[in-house]
Amino acid sequence: MKSILTLLFAVILLNLTWAQTDIYRAEAERINDLVHTKLNVQFDFEKEEMPAEAWVTLKPHFYPTKSVTLDAKGMLIHEVSLLNNGKKSPLKYDYDSKQLLINLGKTYQKDESYELYIQYTARPNEVKQEGSAAISDAKGLYFIDPRDEDPEKPTQIWTQGETESSSAWFPTIDKPNQKTTEEIYITVPDKFVTLSNGTLIKQTKNADGTRTDYWKQDQKHAPYLFYMGIGDFAVVKDSWQGKPVDYYVEHEYEPFAKEIFGMTPDMLTFFSERFGYEYPWDKYSQMVARDYVSGAMENTTAVIHMETAQQKHGQLIDENAWEDVIAHELAHHWFGDLxxxxxxxxxxxxxxxxxxxxxxxxxxxxxxxxxxxxxxxxxxxxxxxxxxxxxxxxxxxxxxxxxxxxxxxxxxxxxxxxxxxxxxxxxxxxxxxxxxxxxxxxxxxxxxxxxxxxxxxxxxxxxxxxxxYYSHGHPKLTVIVENSNDVAKLNIKQMQEPLFEFPLTVDIYENGIPARHTVWVKKQRVNTFDFKTSGTVNLVFPNADHDLIAEISQDLTTVQNVLLYNAAEDEYTSRKLALENLSGEQLMNEEALNTLIKALDDSYHGVRIQAINALDITSPKVKSKAITKLVQLAEDDPKTLVRAAALNKLSDLQDAAYLTTFEKATTSESFAVRAAGLEGLLDLNREKAISYAHNVDDEVIAQSPELLAEMIPLWKSKNDTSHFEALTEMAAFYAFVALQDPTLAAPAEEAFQWIMATDSPHATKKVMSLQEQIYNQMKTQQPMALPYVKQMTLKALEIKKKAYQENASSSLKSQVEIIEQTLKGYN
Ligand SMILES: [Zn+2]
Missing domain, CATH: 1.10.390.10 (Neutral Protease Domain 2)
Structure with missing residues (x-):
């Protein structure tokens, strides 16, 4: 099972076209270099602004200069001065709300540094930049529920620098080829914790109920890696070789923080050893923030993750869906940050x-x-x-x-x-x-x-x-093999342009046993290789280690696919390919079916799941061969995801014989097993399934679109809006859900209408941000689907406006505005 969103993305990730341009994007010229950045910031939550001071030390990169241009987006600039032995002298400057051009008053030579003092107000809502698919906005500084209007949302502040948005909250040279040391004084209400780069040196309580935290990083890094995160977080402490490793999560997830992030110290050891370079920074902190605009970001020693990182025990038993991201951001601390x-x-x-x-x-x-x-x-x-x-x-x-x-x-x-x-x-x-x-x-x-x-x-x-690196594409190969007496002839035709040259592994299977060869494919259309053979050649299989990026078209017989599954050296990719090829033949070929059944015992759980999913269980022949094993997998497999896949397969049978298997599954700790059990039960005993569903976490129900569809009218009849979070994905895409599965169409639309007709700031915003996300994706990928998204958003506006007419609350008014803003963003 996958979430609706994942399914949908799989469908639309087709037919991309990308805007090309003739502009050459060179490395930014370095006229002045950053040396040091010191900031003193506080926050106006009411106005979503940041009054601040910056002390920026720079020097000419090579040539003498008497001016400097700093990036400073959307700010109010109050003062620009030169600092000399603590004395300020005002400097002349021009400011166009993007850049600050400062006249230094004299010419500076290479390595002659100077310190600027700038007093300013950062106004993130004034920053106009084009966003992207990866980072959906570019305000740099984000206030989340700053006036505490949304009861379901904590007040937070966080920043996002990449690509060039740090200059929305401090004046700098906002290019990745600049590096600066950093210190920052952050003043916040005392109830909040702060996170920034480097070490927390000092905390000072102020008379007005605020607190000033002083963070400092002596190792230089690029401006886009600066970070501030502020809010009411639980800080779960861990460590690695005496360095702090902290996890900032919402209090609800405090018990699971180590289960989610606890492998971080092992990763620090592993990457330090693998790269032969010990982790160089002061500490390693990770924060999970609300409404984050991307997946995660490798801000130096202060990584931010989106909410999806927060998982419960029942989800983590199945799989830590965020572990790859945790490794990714940590590895950036060598490649990206260092x-x-x-x-x-x-x-x-x-x-x-x-x-x-x-x-x-x-x-x-x-x-x-x-x-x-x-x-x-x-x-x-x-x-x-x-x-x-x-x-x-x-x-x-x-x-x-x-x-x-x-x-x-x-x-x-x-x-x-x-x-x-x-x-x-x-x-x-x-x-x-x-x-x-x-x-x-x-x-x-x-x-x-x-x-x-x-x-x-x-x-x-x-x-x-x-x-x-400096060209595009990959080999698209057509492979033809001719066997004669004692020679196997391998013909490889490159179908693509440009042509490639590359080493290629080839496995020659003789008497069922593979032997590895490596050949050099030349940069020419056709390459032919002869392999001397002695016995019966069963299979000639190129790219046997799958190390070459390539699309290979080779016709394999059933016998060859069976051999590939059984004898290939690698434990995944060859087996995956063989099973894909065999699954279409399971009804007419005994050996194909037998191999699929055998794969139910594969050593790697991913292959077991693939085999389960491939089985055409409604065929009596397949069922008679597979059923015993399938039930066993559903009940006992050590991997809960395999159990869930087997349960889902069993539920295709809609057979009361498995009622107890499903019922037992509904009590599992694993969310995937529980959801699969409930879905199986739903077909056999709807009342019972629904009565169980009332007592499970929404995360379980959200895994089963069918179950969700059952629950929506029930929740709605009781006006129980506490499950909106679980509904938002299905609701946001109701028009597309209808295309995918007509039986889910009505409940999906019902969920959408219910959310829009209700005073629901959080869910409304979430639905809008999902629709905006899908709209931006489709803009480049599937433009003809855009009117459907727009139509849904217009519908949302109509319903929400009606709700506002009936109850003119400020909360509903701001929801109408959110929808209007989303619509504006479509143009
Ligand atoms: Zn990355």
Missing amino acids: VTAESWSNLTMNESFANYSEYLWREHRYGKASADAHRASDLEGYIMGGNFDKDLVRFHYAAREDMFDGVSYNKGGYVLHMLRGYLGDDAFFAGLNKYLKEHEYDKAEAHQLRLALEEVSGRDLNWFFNQW
Whole structure:
């Protein structure tokens, strides 16, 4: 089972087109360099503003200069002075609400530093910038429920710097090739905790009931990595080698904080060893914030995660859905924070490593099959995303936010995996270490990785970087095999443009046993390879280690797929491919079916789930062979996700024989098993299922669209609005739900109308933000679906306005405004 949103995204992630541009996006010129940034900030919650002071130390980069341009977005500038031995002298400046052009009054030479004092008010709501799919807004500084109007939402403040939004809350040179040390004084109501970069040096209580926290980071980092997070959080303490490792969560999730984030110290050890470079920063904190505009962000020592990170015990038993993200953000503290991509064109120098670190962590912690499964789904994301024409290092893009895509992340991570395979573990990781040491606390571009790897390995890598970093696409291969007496002939045709050259592993199966060969495919349309054989050749299988990014079209017979499943060396990707091929033949081919049944016992749970899902259980033949095993998996598999998959498969039978199996499942600690049990029970004994459903967490019900559809009218009849959170996804996309499953259409629309007709600030906002998200995704990906989204939002406005006419509350009024704002954003 997947959430409705996931299903929907799977459907719409097709037919992408991307805006191209002729503008060359160079690294920003460095005229002046940041040296140090000191800030003193407080907050006007009523006006959503931040009165502040900044002391910015700079120096000319090389050439003498008598002016400096600072980025400062949407601010009120009250004073700009030069500081000399503590004395201020006013400077002349121009300000256009984006940049502050300051006349320094004299010419400064290289390495002659100067300190500016700027008094200003940050006004995030005045900042106008184009947002992106990855980071849906660009205000820099976010006030969440600042006037405490929403009873369901805590008051919080947090910041989001990447790409160039830190300059919405402090004046700086907002480019990734700048680095500065940092100190910040944050004054907040005493009831709140604060989080920022570096070390909390001091806390001072003030007479007016506020408190000033003083944070300091002596190691320099890029302006986009500055962070402030403020609110009423539970701070759960952990540690690694004497350094604080803290988890900031809402109080409700305090008991689960270590279950969610508790592997962080192990990750710190693992990445320190793997990169041969000990974690260099003062501490490592992670905060889960409300209404965060992206998934997570690697602010130096102060990572922010979206709410989805907060999971309960019953969800965590199934799988920590956030573990990959936790590894990703931590790995950025080497690749991104310590060594920073010099420009957004080179973003992959941050994101490919963070992405690949998810693979490395899984490989270390859960084994290669788990890592490979993750890699396979990333590859699918890259290929499905219509990314073929985009260079990995891309000097032409329309908006810098476009760089946050399946190329910079997924493909970039896979490219690193290819490099690792080509160079070998020792050379690859030694090369990464060299790259880190040479560019620590500095910036880098892809060539610098190439030079480090070349130096360590002694091999030229221009051929590799030219095709994988500075060009686009991947091999699309058609494979034909001809066997004669003692030769197996492998014909490989490259169907794509541009052509590639690459090493390719080939497994030759003789007498059922594979032997590994490596050949070099040249940059030409057709390559032919002859392999001497002695026995019966059963299968010639290229890209046997699946290390090459490629789409390969090769016709395999049933017997070959069975052999691939049983004899391939790797524990995931080959088996996955074999089972995909075999599942279509289960009704007519005994061996195909037998292999699917055998896969129900596979050592890797992901393959067991795939086999379960593939079974056509309503066929009597399949059922008679699979049922005993399936029931056993449903009741006893050590992995709860396998149990849930088996229960879901059993529920397809709608057979009262499994009533007790479903009933037993409804008492499981696992949310997935419980939801699957309830869904099975729903078909057999609706009343009982519903009576159970009244006593489970909403997170369980939200996993089963069918169950949710049953509960909506019941909750509505009692006007029980406490479950709105569980309804928002289904409600937000009711028009699309109808297309996917007509039986769910009416309850989905009912949920939507109910939320809109009710005074529900939180749910209304959530529905709107989901619709806005899907609208922005569709703008590039499926423009013809846009009117459907707009229609739903217009409907929301109509219903909410009516509710406001009946009850003119300020809360309903602001909900009408939220909907109107969403509609405005569509243009
Ligand atoms: Zn990242």
